[in-house]
Amino acid sequence: MALIVQKYGGTSVGNPERIRNVAKRLLETQREGNSVVAIVSAMSGVTDSLIKLAKEVSPKPTEREMDVLLSTGEQTTMALAAMAIQAMGGKAVSLTGAQAGIVTNGIHTKAKISNITPDQIRKHLERDEIVIIAGFQGETEEGDITTLGRGGSDLTAIAVASAIGADICQIFTDVDGVYTCDPRIVPSAKKIQEISYDEMLEMASSGSKVMQSRSVEFAKKFGVIFEVRSSFNNNPGTIVKEETAGMEQVVVRGVSVERNQAKVTVAHVPDKPGCAARLFTALADAHVMVDVIVQNVSESGSTDISFTMNRDELDKIGDLVDRVAAEIGAGKVTKQGGIAKLSVVGIGMRTHSGVAAKLFEALAKGGINIQMISTSEIKIAVILDEEKITDAAKLAHAAFDLDVV
Amino acid sequence: MALIVQKYGGTSVGNPERIRNVAKRLLETQREGNSVVAIVSAMSGVTDSLIKLAKEVSPKPTEREMDVLLSTGEQTTMALAAMAIQAMGGKAVSLTGAQAGIVTNGIHTKAKISNITPDQIRKHLERDEIVIIAGFQGETEEGDITTLGRGGSDLTAIAVASAIGADICQIFTDVDGVYTCDPRIVPSAKKIQEISYDEMLEMASSGSKVMQSRSVEFAKKFGVIFEVRSSFNNNPGTIVKEETAGMEQVVVRGVSVERNQAKVTVAHVPDKPGCAARLFTALADAHVMVDVIVQNVSESGSTDISFTMNRDELDKIGDLVDRVAAEIGAGKVTKQGGIAKLSVVGIGMRTHSGVAAKLFEALAKGGINIQMISTSEIKIAVILDEEKITDAAKLAHAAFDLDVV
Numbered sequence: 001m002a003l004i005v006q007k008y009g010g011t012s013v014g015n016p017e018r019i020r021n022v023a024k025r026l027l028e029t030q031r032e033g034n035s036v037v038a039i040v041s042a043m044s045g046v047t048d049s050l051i052k053l054a055k056e057v058s059p060k061p062t063e064r065e066m067d068v069l070l071s072t073g074e075q076t077t078m079a080l081a082a083m084a085i086q087a088m089g090g091k092a093v094s095l096t097g098a099q100a101g102i103v104t105n106g107i108h109t110k111a112k113i114s115n116i117t118p119d120q121i122r123k124h125l126e127r128d129e130i131v132i133i134a135g136f137q138g139e140t141e142e143g144d145i146t147t148l149g150r151g152g153s154d155l156t157a158i159a160v161a162s163a164i165g166a167d168i169c170q171i172f173t174d175v176d177g178v179y180t181c182d183p184r185i186v187p188s189a190k191k192i193q194e195i196s197y198d199e200m201l202e203m204a205s206s207g208s209k210v211m212q213s214r215s216v217e218f219a220k221k222f223g224v225i226f227e228v229r230s231s232f233n234n235n236p237g238t239i240v241k242e243e244t245a246g247m248e249q250v251v252v253r254g255v256s257v258e259r260n261q262a263k264v265t266v267a268h269v270p271d272k273p274g275c276a277a278r279l280f281t282a283l284a285d286a287h288v289m290v291d292v293i294v295q296n297v298s299e300s301g302s303t304d305i306s307f308t309m310n311r312d313e314l315d316k317i318g319d320l321v322d323r324v325a326a327e328i329g330a331g332k333v334t335k336q337g338g339i340a341k342l343s344v345v346g347i348g349m350r351t352h353s354g355v356a357a358k359l360f361e362a363l364a365k366g367g368i369n370i371q372m373i374s375t376s377e378i379k380i381a382v383i384l385d386e387e388k389i390t391d392a393a394k395l396a397h398a399a400f401d402l403d404v405v
Numbered sequence: 406m407a408l409i410v411q412k413y414g415g416t417s418v419g420n421p422e423r424i425r426n427v428a429k430r431l432l433e434t435q436r437e438g439n440s441v442v443a444i445v446s447a448m449s450g451v452t453d454s455l456i457k458l459a460k461e462v463s464p465k466p467t468e469r470e471m472d473v474l475l476s477t478g479e480q481t482t483m484a485l486a487a488m489a490i491q492a493m494g495g496k497a498v499s500l501t502g503a504q505a506g507i508v509t510n511g512i513h514t515k516a517k518i519s520n521i522t523p524d525q526i527r528k529h530l531e532r533d534e535i536v537i538i539a540g541f542q543g544e545t546e547e548g549d550i551t552t553l554g555r556g557g558s559d560l561t562a563i564a565v566a567s568a569i570g571a572d573i574c575q576i577f578t579d580v581d582g583v584y585t586c587d588p589r590i591v592p593s594a595k596k597i598q599e600i601s602y603d604e605m606l607e608m609a610s611s612g613s614k615v616m617q618s619r620s621v622e623f624a625k626k627f628g629v630i631f632e633v634r635s636s637f638n639n640n641p642g643t644i645v646k647e648e649t650a651g652m653e654q655v656v657v658r659g660v661s662v663e664r665n666q667a668k669v670t671v672a673h674v675p676d677k678p679g680c681a682a683r684l685f686t687a688l689a690d691a692h693v694m695v696d697v698i699v700q701n702v703s704e705s706g707s708t709d710i711s712f713t714m715n716r717d718e719l720d721k722i723g724d725l726v727d728r729v730a731a732e733i734g735a736g737k738v739t740k741q742g743g744i745a746k747l748s749v750v751g752i753g754m755r756t757h758s759g760v761a762a763k764l765f766e767a768l769a770k771g772g773i774n775i776q777m778i779s780t781s782e783i784k785i786a787v788i789l790d791e792e793k794i795t796d797a798a799k800l801a802h803a804a805f806d807l808d809v810v
Contacts, residue, residue, distance in 0.1 A: 016461035056421035058492035069484035087463035
């Protein structure tokens, strides 16, 4: 008998019929001899409706009240899910974040979980009840309702799994798992059976938006093994866990692609301390989310600095970079959209040399020019012309034999 | 500086614009130098939508989960109201029933308030915040969410007013106050300025559905003075309080009318102990809500028993009464719809004789036949042909000079 946490996102509980399907799955899991805790999101569309209502009474709703408002979305789902289980003859009980003992700090709309006291959860599990918990929410020590921000329901699932010592945490979503590449780009992409936390993190930060990095980091920190799988079929998904020896035999786990990128290059930045800091502090102050930063070895007292970001972020920049460039005595600033990022990720590359060479060779054979290169211990990212990204992904995918995993 | 509790029903907070109006009124009340607590209902229509959702996942949702579900309605309103006040530059905070310290027993969907610990309410009032509390809900000692059933938000308002020692509790609704009669029936009906708890109770139980009896009883028990008034204008409403000497000078406070009634008569019920009990126990077991019961003095060992109810209740009866009548050896059972009840209410009638005579005389002059009569200390109710009820109400209203109050 295992203790299982299952998390169902907004699409999986998007209407009463889907909620009944979730109830059925939860009951089946329990009837297989397991203790079951479910974390549920708001029904898809509900959160947006609530935000719209808020905007109609206030141009800028306060974050405390926004949390009070939005937390009703998950509360609605949890009650409906419990009712659906009961209607099928099962035993279930719903708990809000507060009732489940999820205590957070007081940073409304993006609170951090500070601790979980799972007494209520345990009490109901002992009564053989399926415990349905509202995702995305908690309460402060003072009893104020908080929400956890983007990806909050995943985080609730991982944190609750950790607090109750669950054997596994299953994240049910609208995709089948983590793939070696986006199947819409590379049709031969395969579902990955097992992936390490670090690989999952690199995939997530490279455009595979299955889960927010935050939840993966939490799972890694507390050693929570989780599985990403579909709520619309019974296929096994992708298990995410600490790396094992076997994992490293695979050099590259997957290829991820991020379209719609832009890059900015500042030429002839004086090679003295503080220039780069001035530039990126100004960008941070303007809330521009910068992705890859590349600075090459200095030649003749000055260097070129390039950085990439989502195309949308470029609009926030305006003439900011030009002004900073002038202040620090740098040269020309060029801004360019229409680029994309391709990353190959794998813990195996730490011990296998030649991964970068193999990637560059594959791209070269396809006549694809590499504009920027950035590497981490388990990832190589290259910036390319967006028009070439599909070809590039297919070439990289084939070069690392991911089609036959 | 007064401490004021204001309650706004579902129609008063029915859409974002109305919520902004409520916010404005709360702010005005505060700016006049008062401390303000508001109790809000779910936006009209929201509760019905939630019930519909529940029915789609379960033919018979459990009451615990129904409470979890329905309580989100008031939580949504309270957040929106607080946001609206903040958007107007005011200070406000929203509290769920649980956060406001409203503790109830565990009878889900119709819980009774057992006590209120208003520490949080007081804390926020001391910070000059307008405190918005979700009506209709509380939590058990164990931390389960409960709802208070019909009229629950009024009850929350009265109970909170009592717990914090408010100077007045204002019940904002979609009517201007309590009238001497329904103005749709008697156009010359006047708004009553002051009415005693007992009169209000008799009016409420006689068809003036401004408030549930339950909240009035609670107010009477704890001496909470409250005012029923409209949220759509600034007219003073009707003050409900303990009777005063001045009040008794008015013999009859108002006339109330209940249409769509039905009556059942059981002829020749044997005049021995237990026969009436058998009949009304059977009706109670079938959840039939009986209103007036009349039994006349026994003649020749048997008597006729008549009782009235809402026309809808008659359908629940089926052949139940016929079966009981046969069992107890009674005679013919007649069932009749198309009747109505007219009541005249006033604490003054306790000390003024001839009220009944004056009513009967007025009706007789209009050629209106009285089918049944039932009286209490401060009420006389008569059952009439429904077609005559408008004429009867006008005649009674005029006979007691209510047009010139």
